Amino acid sequence: MRRDNQSSVSEFLLLGLPIQQEQQGIIFALFLIMYISTVLGNLLIILLIRIDSRLHTPMYFFLSHLALTDVSFSSVIAPKMLINMQTQSQSISRAGCLSQTYFFLFFGTIESLLLTSMAYDRYVAICHPLHYTIIMSQSLCFLLVIVPWVLSFANALLHTLLLDCLSFYRENTLHHFFCDLSALLKLSSSDTTINEMAILTVGELVITLPFICILVSYGYIVSTILRVPSVKGICKTLSTCGSHLSVVSLYYGAIIGLYIIPSSNESSGKDIIVAVLYTLVIPMLNPFIYSLRNKDMKGAFRIIFSRRKFSQ
Numbered sequence: 001m002r003r004d005n006q007s008s009v010s011e012f013l014l015l016g017l018p019i020q021q022e023q024q025g026i027i028f029a030l031f032l033i034m035y036i037s038t039v040l041g042n043l044l045i046i047l048l049i050r051i052d053s054r055l056h057t058p059m060y061f062f063l064s065h066l067a068l069t070d071v072s073f074s075s076v077i078a079p080k081m082l083i084n085m086q087t088q089s090q091s092i093s094r095a096g097c098l099s100q101t102y103f104f105l106f107f108g109t110i111e112s113l114l115l116t117s118m119a120y121d122r123y124v125a126i127c128h129p130l131h132y133t134i135i136m137s138q139s140l141c142f143l144l145v146i147v148p149w150v151l152s153f154a155n156a157l158l159h160t161l162l163l164d165c166l167s168f169y170r171e172n173t174l175h176h177f178f179c180d181l182s183a184l185l186k187l188s189s190s191d192t193t194i195n196e197m198a199i200l201t202v203g204e205l206v207i208t209l210p211f212i213c214i215l216v217s218y219g220y221i222v223s224t225i226l227r228v229p230s231v232k233g234i235c236k237t238l239s240t241c242g243s244h245l246s247v248v249s250l251y252y253g254a255i256i257g258l259y260i261i262p263s264s265n266e267s268s269g270k271d272i273i274v275a276v277l278y279t280l281v282i283p284m285l286n287p288f289i290y291s292l293r294n295k296d297m298k299g300a301f302r303i304i305f306s307r308r309k310f311s312q
Helices: 002-007 021-051 058-087 094-127 129-135 138-164 181-187 193-227 231-260 265-292 295-311
Strands: 011-014 091-093
Touching: 011 094, 021 058, 021 265, 058 094, 058 138, 058 265, 091 094, 094 129, 094 138, 094 181, 094 193, 094 231, 138 181, 138 193, 181 193, 193 231, 231 265
Parallel strands: none
Antiparallel strands: 011 091
């Protein structure tokens, strides 16, 4: 098997986005602005949470890790895509492709599991407010972050090792702008049954099961609010859960649109558009969602901005 691997293709060609040549400059500038906004916005969130002691709570602890994940997730895809667009180069080495696939799966899985941890935090805050500080202890918060990192490492490593065992003889052209796992499996000249079984089995654990847990958490939250309905309670719930629920809707909406809704072979353009959504657009929008809909974040930004203005 290893000998067959070494004799297969040594690089892949990424066809990139389905755009006209004259549109390359505008699209490049747009994606460059989006990527810079993603990096600066998420790093700003991390900085605000670290500086402002009022944000040293479980909710913002999880948010800082989500921001770090968004920066990393986008950085796996965007720089290589931008370089290819600028240099008109389409090639990526086999090792580079495997590495990109690994980190894409790694940070994508972390995002899914972190959103689940944040949903549990919101469930405790709304349904058990009197015991919130006791339940959401420092040790539990660390556990709810460490477990996603460990599981994501194992998930990404499993798929990457299985992918490395495949041979690619027939062609090496990927109709995508990054090394997507499903696109690579379609190119392989080997039997991909084990890979597909691993995707279905592990996908249930890292995507479907977390999504069900999030739905159950919000089911309990809605049930708690409806028991004693009040305008104040509803407003508090929206301010507490609105940002998280918006991010969950965007993230899982993109995944459902790409992987769950069946598509024909001719709809690769749709798949690429959805991939752009969850690899570039959503990581950029997350800081704006949490900043614009969160009074604590806006307050921390005003305080830091006023301090800087006062010092000047």
